[in-house]
Amino acid sequence: MSNRLVEILVSSFMKILIPGIKVTIPLTLLSFALSLVIGLFLALVQVAKIKGIRELARFYIWIFRGTPLIVQLFIMFFGLPSIGITLDAFPAAVLAFGMNLGAYNAEVFRSAILAIPTGQMEAAYMIGLDYPQTMCRVILPQSFPVAFPNLFNNLISLLKDTSLASSITVIELFTSAQQIAARTYEPFALYLEAALIYLIFSTFLTWLQRWLEEKLVWRSKGFEEQNNTGRAKPIV
Amino acid sequence: MLEVKNIHKSFAGVPVLKGIDFKVEKGEVVAIIGPSGSGKTTLLRCISFLEKADDGRIIFDEYEHEMKNVSRHDIKKLRMQMGFVFQSFNLFRNMTAFQNVMEGLTTARGMEKEKAKKIADAVLEKVGMSERADYYPDELSGGQQQRVAIARAIAPGPQVILFDEPTSALDPELTGEVLDVMKKLASEGTTMVVVTHEMSFAREVASRVVFMEGGVVVEEGKSKEFFANPKEERTKQFLKRTMRN
Numbered sequence: 317m318s319n320r321l322v323e324i325l326v327s328s329f330m331k332i333l334i335p336g337i338k339v340t341i342p343l344t345l346l347s348f349a350l351s352l353v354i355g356l357f358l359a360l361v362q363v364a365k366i367k368g369i370r371e372l373a374r375f376y377i378w379i380f381r382g383t384p385l386i387v388q389l390f391i392m393f394f395g396l397p398s399i400g401i402t403l404d405a406f407p408a409a410v411l412a413f414g415m416n417l418g419a420y421n422a423e424v425f426r427s428a429i430l431a432i433p434t435g436q437m438e439a440a441y442m443i444g445l446d447y448p449q450t451m452c453r454v455i456l457p458q459s460f461p462v463a464f465p466n467l468f469n470n471l472i473s474l475l476k477d478t479s480l481a482s483s484i485t486v487i488e489l490f491t492s493a494q495q496i497a498a499r500t501y502e503p504f505a506l507y508l509e510a511a512l513i514y515l516i517f518s519t520f521l522t523w524l525q526r527w528l529e530e531k532l533v534w535r536s537k538g539f540e541e542q543n544n545t546g547r548a549k550p551i552v
Numbered sequence: 553m554l555e556v557k558n559i560h561k562s563f564a565g566v567p568v569l570k571g572i573d574f575k576v577e578k579g580e581v582v583a584i585i586g587p588s589g590s591g592k593t594t595l596l597r598c599i600s601f602l603e604k605a606d607d608g609r610i611i612f613d614e615y616e617h618e619m620k621n622v623s624r625h626d627i628k629k630l631r632m633q634m635g636f637v638f639q640s641f642n643l644f645r646n647m648t649a650f651q652n653v654m655e656g657l658t659t660a661r662g663m664e665k666e667k668a669k670k671i672a673d674a675v676l677e678k679v680g681m682s683e684r685a686d687y688y689p690d691e692l693s694g695g696q697q698q699r700v701a702i703a704r705a706i707a708p709g710p711q712v713i714l715f716d717e718p719t720s721a722l723d724p725e726l727t728g729e730v731l732d733v734m735k736k737l738a739s740e741g742t743t744m745v746v747v748t749h750e751m752s753f754a755r756e757v758a759s760r761v762v763f764m765e766g767g768v769v770v771e772e773g774k775s776k777e778f779f780a781n782p783k784e785e786r787t788k789q790f791l792k793r794t795m796r797n
Contacts, residue, residue, distance in 0.1 A: 433642075435638060435640055435642035436642060436644060436645070438602050438638070438642065439636075439638060439642035439643070439644065439701075439704075440644070440655075441602070441631060442600060442602075442631055442634065442635070442636035442705075443655060443656030443660055443704060443705075443708070444628065444660030444661060444708065445655070445656075445659060446628060449659055449660070453644075453655065453659055454644050454646070457646040458644075458645055458646050
């Protein structure tokens with residue numbers, strides 16, 4: 317490797333990392349938060365079987381899963397101004413990513429809710445809880461650990477998909493790499509470097525997932541001394 | 553106190569209950585027995601509105617209504633007066649034994665924490681589960697889980713407790729501890745309806761026995777008479793087969 321190349325790689329590292337930290341990560345987290353809110357809402361109205369709203373939810377999921385993410389980004393940023401709605405690049409990207417992933421997370425939440433045995437709901441009804449109480453106290457707390465691995469899967473996908481925001485002028489990690497590559501004529505090295513930084517970010521997320529999953533296992537006080545029931549520790 | 557009249561219920565066109573009349577008075581322990589598929593569990597589930605009866609009336613104290621169009625609000629009010637013990641326990645897996653018992657008192661009935669805690673401690677004591685109050689259902693044996701489930705059902709002081717084959721999912725050596733708790737409740741005058749395959753429980757503990765088959769009540773009567781002198785041929789056959797031991 318030539319000295320020049322090493323120099324470029326070293327000097328560009330921070331120039332790619334900083335926009336990664338300042339733009340890619342906030343973009344990922346904000347979009348993900350939005351997708352959780354949308355996803356949970358869409359899942360709840362579907363399992364509650366509220367006529368009309370349920371069909372709207374299905375329509376939403378059909379649209380957002382059925383069209384390419386980059387097309388949704390372009391509509392949000394380049395298309396909406398034609399009907400008088402002009403968004404800055406960053407909020408447009410948050411909306412597009414959040415609404416898109418919301419459709420996927422809706423299915424994650426829905427399947428996690430449906431995974432809880434009906435007996436849990438019947439027992440809740442029989443002690444006098446109503447539907448909202450049953451959802452909040454019994455069903456959702458048991459659904460989150462089920463949904464968690466899939467949600468995190470989607471989060472890691474999203475982290476990488478945010479590189480698409482470069483196409484609507486958001487200066488994030490990948491845009492920065494592109495700019496330096498264009499200036500230095502070293503695309504191979506710089507795109508590898510960008511890939512490495514994404515990999516570092518997603519490695520952190522993987523660690524975070526492991527750590528959170530351990531926290532999410534219901535506290536089993538006194539389990540050790542009680543191990544004589546012969547039951548395995550709940551893996552949820 | 554609790555009465556249902558002429559319940560009909562079909563699943564996908566197959567009739568399961570064909571006009572059942574059923575009644576339980578305060579302080580009674582009624583055992584519902586019969587072969588599998590006779591509709592015993594469905595009857596219990598219709599009474600508690602876990603299934604919607606196609607036809608029939610329910611009378612609970614002052615309340616009387618067609619079962620197929622009881623409002624959601626009324627169903628909740630009726631359930632507040634019933635306890636239900638499931639075959640598969642159905643303890644809330646995200647809560648400890650103690651929290652399972654508390655839930656119906658605090659969340660469902662808005663009781664103060666302190667007052668609810670006293671009740672929860674007392675009922676867990678009654679079923680012999682005080683020492684395991686802070687355990688999660690997955691850390692308890694089937695018999696222990698069912699005892700907690702009974703504690704959860706009796707905690708709010710319902711007028712009647714419905715048991716749906718409470719020992720059928722248990723290993724044989726664990727049925728005793730659950731039946732003992734139920735005997736204790738019966739001796740305290742708790743009103744109970746018990747769908748069961750435990751003939752000895754029906755004979756020794758129940759005050760009245762209802763024998764169902766094919767979606768109808770074949771025979772019913774005071775427990776002692778029922779077992780000593782069954783009248784219907786079908787009842788005799790069933791008892792002969794199930795009481796061999």
